[in-house]
Amino acid sequence: MISEMNFWERIVYLLQQYGVSYLKGAGTTLVIAVVSTFIGCIIGFVAGIIQTIPVDKRRDSLAKRGLLKAVQTVFSIYVEVFRGTPMIVQAVFIYYGLSQMCHIQLGMWQAAFLVVSINTGAYMAESVRGGIISVDPGQMEGAKAIGMTHVQAMMTVILPQAFRNILPQIGNNLIINIKDTSVLSIISIVDLFFVHKSVAGAMYTYFESATIVMIMYLIMTVCASGLLRLWEKRMDGDAAYELADPMDIGNQMNKKGGEKLR
Amino acid sequence: MNTEGKTEILRVSHLEKSFGSHVVLKDINFAVEAGDVISVIGASGSGKSTMLRCINLLETPTGGQIFYHDEDITDPKLNVPAYRSRVGMVFQNFNLFYNMDVLENCMTGQVKVLRKDKKSAQEKAMHFLKKVGMEPYIHARPRQLSGGQKQRVAIARALAMEPELLLFDEPTSALDPQMVGEVLDVMTDLAREGLTMVIVTHEMAFAKDISKRVIFMADGLIEEEGTPKQIFEAPQSAVTKEFLSRFRGV
Numbered sequence: 001m002i003s004e005m006n007f008w009e010r011i012v013y014l015l016q017q018y019g020v021s022y023l024k025g026a027g028t029t030l031v032i033a034v035v036s037t038f039i040g041c042i043i044g045f046v047a048g049i050i051q052t053i054p055v056d057k058r059r060d061s062l063a064k065r066g067l068l069k070a071v072q073t074v075f076s077i078y079v080e081v082f083r084g085t086p087m088i089v090q091a092v093f094i095y096y097g098l099s100q101m102c103h104i105q106l107g108m109w110q111a112a113f114l115v116v117s118i119n120t121g122a123y124m125a126e127s128v129r130g131g132i133i134s135v136d137p138g139q140m141e142g143a144k145a146i147g148m149t150h151v152q153a154m155m156t157v158i159l160p161q162a163f164r165n166i167l168p169q170i171g172n173n174l175i176i177n178i179k180d181t182s183v184l185s186i187i188s189i190v191d192l193f194f195v196h197k198s199v200a201g202a203m204y205t206y207f208e209s210a211t212i213v214m215i216m217y218l219i220m221t222v223c224a225s226g227l228l229r230l231w232e233k234r235m236d237g238d239a240a241y242e243l244a245d246p247m248d249i250g251n252q253m254n255k256k257g258g259e260k261l262r
Numbered sequence: 263m264n265t266e267g268k269t270e271i272l273r274v275s276h277l278e279k280s281f282g283s284h285v286v287l288k289d290i291n292f293a294v295e296a297g298d299v300i301s302v303i304g305a306s307g308s309g310k311s312t313m314l315r316c317i318n319l320l321e322t323p324t325g326g327q328i329f330y331h332d333e334d335i336t337d338p339k340l341n342v343p344a345y346r347s348r349v350g351m352v353f354q355n356f357n358l359f360y361n362m363d364v365l366e367n368c369m370t371g372q373v374k375v376l377r378k379d380k381k382s383a384q385e386k387a388m389h390f391l392k393k394v395g396m397e398p399y400i401h402a403r404p405r406q407l408s409g410g411q412k413q414r415v416a417i418a419r420a421l422a423m424e425p426e427l428l429l430f431d432e433p434t435s436a437l438d439p440q441m442v443g444e445v446l447d448v449m450t451d452l453a454r455e456g457l458t459m460v461i462v463t464h465e466m467a468f469a470k471d472i473s474k475r476v477i478f479m480a481d482g483l484i485e486e487e488g489t490p491k492q493i494f495e496a497p498q499s500a501v502t503k504e505f506l507s508r509f510r511g512v
Contacts, residue, residue, distance in 0.1 A: 058322065058338045141320055142357030142416075146371035146423055147347025156370055160361040 002203060010208045018199050025195035026216050032184065032191065033177040036116035040177075041170060043117065044124020047075045048162075049154065051125070052132045075125065082122035088183035091115045095187045112184050120173050124166075127173075131166035132158060164235050171228035175221045192216060268295040271331065271427050271458060272317065272349075278325030279312055286312045288482040290326070294427060294460060299453045301469035301490075302462045304479035305505060310462040311354075313479070314431050317460070318351045347375045350425035354432040356412040358404040364391065364415050365400040368422045376423065383422075390418040394448050410441030414448055421452075428452075430461040466509040470494050478502045 002013060015022070051072055055065050082090065095111040098104040106114065135158050143153035182193035192213055200209040270293055277290040286309045294300060302310045315321040317328060319335060319342055328335050335345055359367050368387035372378045378386075391397050394414040404412055413433055420428055430449070434442045446468050453459060453472040463469055469476055469490065476493040478486045478501075486493060486502045497503045 056322075059342075136357075136360075138353060138355050138357040139359060142353065142359065144320065144343070145318060145346060145351035145353070145357075146419065147343045147345075147375040148371070149343045152343075152374050156374060157359050157361065164361070 002205070007208065010205055011212060014199060014203070014205060014208055014212060018195070021195045021199070022192065022212060022216060025190060025192035026220065028189065029178060029181050029191040029193075030220060032112050032116055032181045032189070033174060036113055036181075037120055037170065037174045037177050039113065039117035040120025040124050040173065043121025044128045045159075047079070047121065047125035048128025048132055049159075050075060051129045054150065078118075079122045079125050082119055083126075086183075087115060087119050087180055088186055090119065091184055091187050108187055108189050111187055112181070112189050115184070116177055116181060120177060123173060124169070127166045127169040128162065131162035131169070134165055135161045164232075167228065167232050167235070171225055174224050174228070178220050178224060179217060268297075270295050271298075273329040274313075274317070274326070275329065276326035277313065277316060277323055277328060279309075279316055279321060280324050286482055287316070287323075290482075290484060292477060292484060292487060294458060296426075296458055297456050297474075298458050298460075299472055299474045300460045300477060301473040301475075302460065302477045302479060303464070303466065303469055303493075303505075304485075308479040309482045310479050311431050314351075314429050314460065314462050318346060318349060318429055320351075343375065347371070347423055348426050350420035350423055350428040352413070352416050352420050352428065352430045352433050354435050356404070356409070356416045356436075358412055358416055358419070360404050363401050363403055364396060364407075367404070367415060368419045371419065371423050386424075387418070387422050390421040391415070393421070393451075394418045395444075408441060409437045410444045413437065413441075413445045417445075417448055417452075427458045427460065430459060430463070432462050432464065434463070434465060466494070466506075478505065480505070 002010060005013060050068075053068060055068065057065075091111065094115055095106060095108075098106055098111075132154075139157050139161065140153055143157045148156070181189070181191050184191060185194040185197060188194070196209050196213040200206045203209075272294040274290050274292050277287055278285075279287040290309075290313055292300075302313070304310050312321060316323045323336050326336070330345060330349070333340070333345075335342075358364075359370065362370060365384065365387055368391060369380070369383045372383035372386060373380060376383075388397065388400070391400060394417055396411060396414050396418060399407065399411065399415075404415070407415065417433075433449070434445050437445065442465070446465065449459070449461070450468075450472050461469070461473075471490075473490050476488065476490050477484055478493060478497075478499075480501045486497060486499045493502065494506065497506055
């Protein structure tokens with residue numbers, strides 16, 4: 001019987017009995033975290049871009065300025081509300097609130113994606129805004145000086161650099177989301193934490209199950225941050241190049257055929 | 263390029279610029295004709311760079327007018343990007359796009375703004391990169407270049423737009439002394455070829471050498487304007503004399 005086993009035997013037993021459930025739970029956690037981080041980034045970029053649209057009092061019409069101000073205010077409120085309240089409460093509020101108040105019956109999954117996405121979006125909005133602002137203003141001037149419009153300058157010059165600036169933040173959000181999806185068990189999403197609660201409750205093996213789940217979360221987050229580090233490195237290009245003697249760049253480029261740099 | 267039968271490209275008329283209560287430009291008047299090479303000299307804070315930035319509308323003038331041919335560019339209805347695509351600017355801090363390599367820097371404006379196809383944009387970019395001697399570095403990133411190299415690429419990027427007028431905002435001020443020469447050499451070649459240029463600079467010997475006209479600015483006003491000979495050898499104003507006395511023997 002399980003009560004006669006020692007710690008390690010119990011872990012092995014749990015893995016044999018519930019290994020598939022744990023893995024499925026981890027899969028759910030990953031899917032929600034990755035998809036929601038992606039959608040959240042899109043929301044964040046839209047919000048961040050809108051927040052940084054410059055206004056020219058002389059050249060822009062009153063209607064355009066008014067509309068922009070209104071949209072910017074909406075986004076500010078959105079950011080404050082979703083950054084300022086716990087995700088676990090938001091989940092309950094949206095899942096139950098929408099069905100009661102608006103008679104919109106969201107599925108658990110829809111609710112889960114919605115809550116995590118808009119939460120991530122609220123955090124990313126500020127990161128993107130910061131990422132855009134931290135790009136050297138000279139870059140925008142350089143783009144404008146060759147005749148680019150604000151949109152062209154943003155798309156070709158500013159956003160690619162802002163994206164690189166905020167890549168660490170995106171990684172941060174992904175890791176936070178992998179962990180924080182655990183609160184979605186409150187709306188009965190069968191994620192890794194939900195599996196843990198079920199298993200631990202059924203078998204009275206809280207410590208053992210928690211150990212398994214801890215390690216699984218850790219593996220997921222460590223892999224996520226490793227992959228993002230790799231991505232950052234690839235975007236930065238060859239680090240040795242930076243240190244290269246300028247006189248030598250031509251030679252190195254010939255060796256590499258100049259292609260690797262791109 | 264032909265400098266005969268002078269056409270006026272730009273006319274600055276009673277230009278004023280203030281930041282809040284701080285008046286930087288008081289009443290600036292001058293004209294640029296095709297083929298002109300105009301150097302703008304003067305002490306730091308005299309408003310040289312602000313004037314240049316007003317011409318490219320990176321700063322909005324608070325008074326007066328600037329005519330590009332006969333179009334008033336201070337008119338709020340002006341298509342600013344289209345105007346800027348015809349008047350190039352080279353910055354003190356280069357402002358090369360850090361997310362692109364050298365070749366892409368010189369192509370992106372042609373492709374996005376002038377709507378050229380990639381092939382002809384690349385040919386044009388290569389032509390000007392060759393001209394500034396940066397052809398071996400076409401796939402290098404800006405951060406892998408020295409200051410002088412960056413500035414030469416920035417000049418090629420501006421030239422690739424084939425501007426009617428090219429503005430230089432202290433192009434050598436951010437460079438190490440040993441790199442100033444390579445940039446001035448490129449600019450001297452451009453002046454010889456008849457490119458219309460307005461150059462804000464602290465390089466007096468260079469200004470004296472290549473300019474057709476020199477504008478001396480002091481305290482938000484054009485104190486004196488004339489040929490290099492007039493300004494450097496027989497300045498009329500006491501302020502000009504005082505300023506130039508510090509550069510004697512350069």
